[in-house]
Amino acid sequence: MLIESKIIITKSFPRGVSKISFGNYAISPVSYFSATEIEASLSFTNHEDDNNGRGHPEEEVDIVCKLLSVFLNARIRKLGTVADESSIPVFDGRERKQYPQFFGYLEHESLDDLINRVRTLDEKMARQVIRACRCYAYSLELIPSDPAFAFFLLVSSGKCISSMDEIIPFSDLDLWEKESERFAKFILDYFPAELKSDDANEDQLVNELLVNASCYHRKSFIHGNDGIKTASREADKNGSSYAQVMINNIEVKIPGLTWLSKVVRGSLIGYLNACDKPSSETVDDRLFSVLALEKAKLIK
Numbered sequence: 001m002l003i004e005s006k007i008i009i010t011k012s013f014p015r016g017v018s019k020i021s022f023g024n025y026a027i028s029p030v031s032y033f034s035a036t037e038i039e040a041s042l043s044f045t046n047h048e049d050d051n052n053g054r055g056h057p058e059e060e061v062d063i064v065c066k067l068l069s070v071f072l073n074a075r076i077r078k079l080g081t082v083a084d085e086s087s088i089p090v091f092d093g094r095e096r097k098q099y100p101q102f103f104g105y106l107e108h109e110s111l112d113d114l115i116n117r118v119r120t121l122d123e124k125m126a127r128q129v130i131r132a133c134r135c136y137a138y139s140l141e142l143i144p145s146d147p148a149f150a151f152f153l154l155v156s157s158g159k160c161i162s163s164m165d166e167i168i169p170f171s172d173l174d175l176w177e178k179e180s181e182r183f184a185k186f187i188l189d190y191f192p193a194e195l196k197s198d199d200a201n202e203d204q205l206v207n208e209l210l211v212n213a214s215c216y217h218r219k220s221f222i223h224g225n226d227g228i229k230t231a232s233r234e235a236d237k238n239g240s241s242y243a244q245v246m247i248n249n250i251e252v253k254i255p256g257l258t259w260l261s262k263v264v265r266g267s268l269i270g271y272l273n274a275c276d277k278p279s280s281e282t283v284d285d286r287l288f289s290v291l292a293l294e295k296a297k298l299i300k
């Protein structure tokens with residue numbers, strides 16, 4: 001069954017590129033949706049399961065969009081999905097200037113490799129990577145309109161992976177008592193050194209920023225700590241990795257959303273690049289369909 005979904009991307013296709021294929025998926029430009037957004041078509045063939053189920057294509061589209069948001073570093077949202085002609089039941093110029101990394105042209109050279117690296121993971125690990133990408137993708141939609149929620153989601157994205165025993169053994173760092181240390185270690189282990197900011201190129205400072213992000217992300221979102229929101233916005237405004245704020249009479253370094261989104265995304269991709277290189281024997285073409293089926297099925 002052919003599945004086609006219209007999506008909106010905040011990056012343009014490179015000149016002369018009319019189709020980008022990755023795994024058994026493809027995206028093609030349709031038209032300009034606005035001054036900063038492109039309407040595109042995401043297409044793929046939905047696989048039947050062993051019980052002749054047609055799967056859950058809407059959820060599979062969502063999985064792919066969240067992965068693309070990380071791999072392409074772009075804001076992506078769905079408009080609608082069609083399966084064999086049957087329908088299956090949105091930034092301004094200032095944001096483009098302040099957060100240019102989310103706009104521009106799609107850099108898709110490594111897309112096929114990254115998608116296939118996810119499809120070589122076992123279901124448990126692939127599920128966590130997809131959850132991490134969901135958090136990251138949703139966070140981009142809230143920058144800068146809701147910095148507290150975006151901050152919360154970015155930290156949650158990294159914790160989807162750092163909470164895994166396979167990544168950091170629980171015997172080394174307890175899951176609950178050392179949650180912040182686990183988050184920081186995951187980023188430090190997998191974030192490429194060449195992507196570190198000029199004012200945050202030492203592991204000690206990076207570790208401090210990450211631990212603080214983990215410790216205070218709930219306070220900002222749940223308890224509405226305006227100081228934390230203001231600090232993250234100030235860091236972005238000044239092009240710095242962090243800004244300082246007083247919390248309980250203690251001066252705390254709070255990372256900006258630009259820096260935090262960069263290190264979280266870099267670490268997610270860094271983890272995938274550290275996995276075994278995919279091959280035709282190790283790639284599971286039906287993995288996303290299987291995970292999508294966990295929510296619902298369309299029976300033919």
